[in-house]
Amino acid sequence: MRPRDLLSKWDNLLFLVFIFAVLFRQVWLIAFSVAVSVVFTAARIWNYYALSRITYRRLWRYRRGFPGESLTVRILTANEKILPLPWLRTTDPWPLAVGPQDETLLSPSHIADQGNLVNLYSLRWFEKVERTVALQLRQRGIYDLGPTQLQSGDPFGLFDNAVEHDNQEYLTVFPEVLPLERLKLDAEDPFGDRRARRRLVEDPTLPIGVRDYHPEDDFRHIHWPATARSGQMQVRMFQPVSSQVMVVCLNVSTSEQPWLGTYHTMLEQLVKVTATLVVHGVEDGYAVGLISNGCLAHADRPFRILPGRSRDQLSLLLQTLAAVTPYTTTPFEKYLVKAASNLPYGATLLIVTALVTPALLETLISIRRYRTHTTLICLQAAPPPTIPGVRVLHLPFSP
Structure with missing residues (x-):
């Protein structure tokens, strides 16, 4: 049974308890049902706004390198609203070939050659948290990073919510250069x-004019329209290049x-x-x-x-x-x-x-x-x- 369906049944039960308490004038039961309903309502509202105005950014100095080199990435997470977050979980898919130097920082993933960079936060209102991760470039390629999944909920643990943050980026590892x-x-x-390299040659793709034909000229370079107009054999001249x-x-x-x-x-x-x-x-x-x-x-x-x-x-x-x-x-x-x-x-x-x-x-x-x-x-x-x-x-x- 899904949590939403279960909570809907609890709502119905609380409503029946409230009606029963009113009919039989059970004050303590009325207070109990109202208090629980207030907690459920507050939890729903908290969960609804928990992931709004949450930013997750990767800050780079370099996003390219050669195998064997190391890079650092700063991960900045911010809660840009007045509602605090008792817990926030971020899951960032990360290729193992450009993973952290400390491989234990990545949790297992169902995708081959990939792990998950998971971070847990507790953010107050308008709070920012920055964490630095050292990466090791292990293999040539262009690797996708993201999108990041953000998950949070209410402080009572009744609801949780998850969104996918579209922050895809690319990390490039150049091939190794041999001696x-x-x-x-x-x-x-x-x-x-x-x-x-020192000899000047003529590039046949860069014609610059025509001149009279010489016996040593290539027959393929004869300019027939110019020959017909002048009555003398003409050949194309080309731009000399190195x-x-x-x-x-x-x-x-x-x-x-x-x-x-x-x-x-x-x-x-x-x-x-x-x-x-x-x-x-x-x-x-x-x-x-x-x-x-x-x-x-x-x-x-x-x-x-x-x-x-x-x-x-x-x-x-x-x-x-x-x-x-x-x-x-x-x-x-x-x-x-x-x-x-x-x-x-x-x-x-x-x-x-x-x-x-x-x-x-x-x-x-x-x-x-x-x-x-x-x-x-x-x-x-x-x-x-x-x-x-x-x-x-x-x-x-x-x-």
């Missing part, structure tokens, strides 16, 4: 295009067939290698981009971040890698061919993969004609085959 030496890259020329663009291509597939599942330890290593390339690329002066066939958390499609040198580019790249999941909607080979056609001309491609399949080999052979600076970084146990025109690095991974 560049562990990737076995050449310290003098880590990305394999040092000479090309090839300081790098795009990291991450293949999140760890098995040849999707139904074979995901090797999560291998996936984390792939993300770490990608993060290392991204960070060192930005530090080395590249405009760094990122593409992957993996979907992001709370998304259902592959992502692409165009190269850029903005102040927030590195933060965007690392936050995107923090959200990478093993779920794919497109084979990596098809996605790479489609995405490579939209990348800047002369960009250096760094392809990070756990497997080198025949389909990927065919794709690399086909794109090497117009992507002269391509590096394949493979983490599978067996050495990958040699691909003419493609720099191959073998980093066998063992957990």
Whole structure:
């Protein structure tokens, strides 16, 4: 029987007792029934207003970090009304991967890899209570916090009430950045295009005019409308740019067939290698981009971040890698061919993969004609085959 139904029966019983006492002139019984009714009424009113104007806030200095780091969160709970609260219980769902350093602070939850941060309060009128919790960042990812459940009631323990406080927030744990030496890259020329970075090339996506045709010009750059108007062979002129663009291509597939599942330890290593390339690329002066066939958390499609040198580019790249999941909607080979056609001309491609399949080999052979600076970084146990025109690095991974 629900508490509300039980209390309704008590109300009916008290009413019958009151009528009986009046009919038989039992003063003490009249006083008793009235007193109990007054207590019930006061308890109902108290319970009705108990959770009004209650605030629960998480106060952060930082909400992002790397695995192994620690953060602090201040939890501010306030009763912003004149009615005091004899008891208040807050239940905040909290992922274990970013849980408190003292793991006993979390109570068990029915959801896997999650606990509940429970706090009990007794708040006077217009009182605020602040508590500080030290958190330990344990694993890469973007984690949801909240919503928080608030529960309170009357001081007599007759009623209780619960509401859900919509205060969802996100806590980001970036992937670990490895030392560049562990990737076995050449310290003098880590990305394999040092000479090309100083050479000025023409970007065919940036035309700036036309000029007369020279024998060494590419036949594909002939401007036929201008040739028809002038009566002489004309070719397009393009904006000269320096090839300081790098795009990291991450293949999140760890098995040849999707139904074979995901090797999560291998996936984390792939993300770490990608993060290392991204960070060192930005530090080395590249405009760094990122593409992957993996979907992001709370998304259902592959992502692409165009190269850029903005102040927030590195933060965007690392936050995107923090959200990478093993779920794919497109084979990596098809996605790479489609995405490579939209990348800047002369960009250096760094392809990070756990497997080198025949389909990927065919794709690399086909794109090497117009992507002269391509590096394949493979983490599978067996050495990958040699691909003419493609720099191959073998980093066998063992957990």
